Amino acid sequence: MAAQDSSSAEIDTSLFITVSGPPGCGATTLCERLADAIGCPYVSGGDIFRELADDRGMTLNQLTAKADESDEIDRALDQRLQQIAEEWGMANKPFILESRLAGWLAGDRADLRIWLDAPETVRLERIDDRTETEAEMRVREVSEAGRYESYYEIDIGDRSFYDLHVNTARWSKAGVFRLVRAAIEEYDPELDEGAFTTPPMDI
Template sequence: MSTGATTTVEIDTTLFITVSGPPGCGATTLCERLSDAIGCPYVSGGDIFRELAEDRGLNLNQLTAEADADDEIDRAIDGRLQSIAEKWGTANKPFILESRLAGWIAGDRADLRIWLDAPEDVRLERIEDRIETEPEMRVREVSEAGRYESYYEIDIDEREFYDLQLNTARWGKEGVFQVIRAAIEEYDPDADTGAFPTPELDP
């Protein structure tokens, strides 16, 4: 039986990995653990959004409202993430990119695209200690989905191109990590007969 305890793990890989999912899905926890195990950097779109809010003296809800009114904010963030994806997509070094649109932004440059999710009540419980409130989270999810559709004609619920989709409520943090670890370590490019193509995104 698993005790939920974490152990020191090293993962030898050169994969460019994207991790996406709604707030409270466990993406940050997974990325931090993977980054430590692989020994590689990762960039979070949420961190960039929060930094932008802080720079402007706004809370997340206020910046979300501004983003609804002005596409410059989203396009600037997504353009920065795309530049990062382009850089690491040709580096042949391990890297992790995390954001709701990371899989779309990285596209075929990514070696492994992951979507994490969990039932809404589980996700709400996970964000209880965050600055962002439950109503703000709901507003942000709906607002982001609408903006993605408006700006890029993206349906965030279209997920067939993700290589892995995982309900993180079914495993503990260590279990989620071990599932993803196994996928990374068992990946054999010679046995890879093809990923689903990702439509091009133009921020």
């Protein structure tokens, strides 16, 4: 009998996992694979942002521009994500939350906090078939970082509290999934000597 493919086998876990990273880092692909293997819900900050844009009859770029004008949009998005994190943090059931601020918003409720990244040239190639252009991606990254600093006094570049950092340009999509899968399956709360404390975030 052939061994089961580790990229498709189910993952038995009850962990609350956050996944964060810049545009083109591979977060969506990883989260979809994880959610399918774990059989758990997956919420993306990007999806909620798109819902906000649709509700207002605006494009993503228009909503981003409006978010630059005031804190209403960002705070509405972050409050919703934080509410979701609080609900699932107490549920003791597997769940995946993905957004640039997911690790911050979930705080110490999260069991495993993951940061994905890749060189800018690689990330630009990955978003080449999206509606967002290279210039728009760069503007969005700078804009978001500035807003996080202004609204919450947080440095998005502070990744000291993340449990796992992965350069997704070094492995295939399946390889990244297997790396994260191993971290999930090898996690034993009885052997856990302590995660880094997430800096406080007041929304």
